[in-house]
Amino acid sequence: MSYFKRLVLLGILCFSVFFLSCGKPGPADLVLYGGKVATVDEGFTIQEAVAVRGNKIVFVGSNEKVQGFIYPRTNVIDCQGKLVLPGLIDAHAHLHSLGEELTSLNITGTKSFEEIIEKVAQRVESCEPGEWIVGGRWDQNDWQDTSFPVHDALSAASPDNPVYLTRIDGNAAFANAKALELAGITKDTPDPFGGVIVRKPDGQPTGVLVNRAMNAVLAEIPEDTEAQFKEKFLKAINACLRAGRH
Numbered sequence: 001m002s003y004f005k006r007l008v009l010l011g012i013l014c015f016s017v018f019f020l021s022c023g024k025p026g027p028a029d030l031v032l033y034g035g036k037v038a039t040v041d042e043g044f045t046i047q048e049a050v051a052v053r054g055n056k057i058v059f060v061g062s063n064e065k066v067q068g069f070i071y072p073r074t075n076v077i078d079c080q081g082k083l084v085l086p087g088l089i090d091a092h093a094h095l096h097s098l099g100e101e102l103t104s105l106n107i108t109g110t111k112s113f114e115e116i117i118e119k120v121a122q123r124v125e126s127c128e129p130g131e132w133i134v135g136g137r138w139d140q141n142d143w144q145d146t147s148f149p150v151h152d153a154l155s156a157a158s159p160d161n162p163v164y165l166t167r168i169d170g171n172a173a174f175a176n177a178k179a180l181e182l183a184g185i186t187k188d189t190p191d192p193f194g195g196v197i198v199r200k201p202d203g204q205p206t207g208v209l210v211n212r213a214m215n216a217v218l219a220e221i222p223e224d225t226e227a228q229f230k231e232k233f234l235k236a237i238n239a240c241l242r243a244g245r246h
Contacts (some may be wrong), residue, residue, distance in 0.1 A: 027071035028053045033063045035079025042085055049082060093240075099232025102239060105135025107165060111142060113149045116165070121157040129160040132221055136166030138174065150196055151176050151207030164217055173214045175207045183216040185209075192216070 028051035037047040039060055051059035059069055072074055105123050110116050116138060123133050128171035140146050154163060155177035162179035166172070175183070187203045195212030198207050209217065224232065 022042070024060070025068050026053070028058060028069035028074050031066055031067055031070050031074055032084055033076070035082055035084045037084045038086065062225060082111050085216045095182045095233055095236040095240075096229075096240060099234075099236035101137075102132075102235045103232055105133055105226075106137060107135055108137040109142065110138055111144075113140075113143060113145070113153070116149075117154050117157050120154060120163055120165075124158050124161055127161050131161055132179075133158065133161050133163045134165075135163075136173070136223060138165055139168040144187070148206060148208045149174060150200065151180070154207070162220070166214075172208060172210045173217065175209060175217050177207075179217050179220070180205055180207065182220045185216055190215075212219075 010165070030052040032051075035048065035050075037050050037060060039045050039047060044158070047060050048063045049059070049061060050057060051066055051069035053069075059066060105119060107116050107119055110119070120133060127133060140148060154174075158176050158178065160178065161176075162182055163174075163176040164179050165174045167174070175185075180186075185194040185197060185205055187199075187205070189205070191197050191199060192212045192215070194212040197213045198208035198210065200206055211239065
């Protein structure tokens with residue numbers, strides 16, 4: 001092959017490479033399109049598509065322009081108008097607390113003390129005698145009678161199961177007679193430093209414990225077994241995953 005022909009072929013090859021590189025920017029490993037892509041530029045603009053190569057975002061822009069990153073091996077996902085966020089790193093998460101809330105008796109939004117008694121009575125049916133019933137998030141301000149409850153009716157519905165229900169703010173709790181008995185809280189028990197045992201007119205505890213008065217009952221609640229611990233974490237993780245798919 002003559003020198004001139006080699007030169008011509010080399011020129012054609014260079015032009016082809018240049019032309020192809022100008023036509024398409026190269027393959028992306030992942031392309032998300034048809035979404036609402038939240039950026040972190042100065043205007044926090046919303047784009048339509050994003051392309052990722054390796055561990056880097058190589059393009060953010062329109063559905064039309066992202067086509068240049070789509071090759072046969074590119075994983076392409078239609079976001080169908082859903083929101084796409086940059087990677088978010090949370091400093092911490094209360095997974096165990098979430099797991100406890102998902103496995104405990106949730107009485108959020110109850111409209112009366114009688115409704116709480118009904119929910120506890122239903123839980124008793126599935127519990128073994130002596131098994132703790134723990135839950136909470138009650139708020140007497142949501143009830144028609146906004147005064148603090150008294151344990152008698154609750155204790156009658158759960159005579160063999162200690163019950164401990166925290167208030168929505170976490171600064172108070174409500175215990176039935178069995179829980180008070182296990183904690184040794186009686187008419188003669190003095191209020192602890194930093195806490196209050198709310199009492200009936202005759203001095204008997206109503207079951208409402210404020211701040212450090214809760215500690216005596218908390219100390220009697222058995223620690224989770226390894227199986228219970230894992231169950232709570234798995235429920236919390238799965239709840240987070242479900243929320244992350246929306």
